[in-house]
Amino acid sequence: MIATPQATDRSGTKVARLAWLDALRGIGAMAVVAEHALPWLMPSLRPYWFSLGMYGVLVFFLVSGYIIPASLENRGDVGAFWISRVFRLYPLYLLVIAAVLVMAWPRT
Structure with missing residues (x-):
């Protein structure tokens, strides 16, 4: 079993991080990196029917839209x-x- 990092809220109690959100952010970040790198490194692998950069930015904003209110709620x-x-x-x-x-x- 993989241990998830712990964070503390304002009362000092441990709160488990949502590892799936970190993984989703990582996937989004790698999509943006691929969008910028593939035209120079391997142009034949770049999908022209799907924008990796737009997907990565959309995932980032969706995750941020979930995390920021949750962080505000935890901090108070x-x-x-x-x-x-x-x-x-x-x-x-x-x-x-x-x-x-x-x-x-x-x-x-």
């Missing part, structure tokens, strides 16, 4: 939820912006 405080999101997402966002600016710096 909207302000704390958004503050935790900012501190979780923005450091990487700012790092990527800095990396792009460094790579785009004109070399003369």
Whole structure:
């Protein structure tokens, strides 16, 4: 049996993560990666009758639409939820912006 990671809610009790949602997010992410990579790596394998990228983004938004209200319900405080999101997402966002600016710096 595979153990699922545990998270804690605001009362400190352990809450089981929904592994199937993590798997679904992984499938969506890999679909987007395939949409971007296949035209360069193996163009003959790219399905033209099905948009892998659109499928991946749709799965991401569907999973997010389920997880965000559940996270808000577990946390109980909207302000704390958004503050935790900012501190979780923005450091990487700012790092990527800095990396792009460094790579785009004109070399003369």
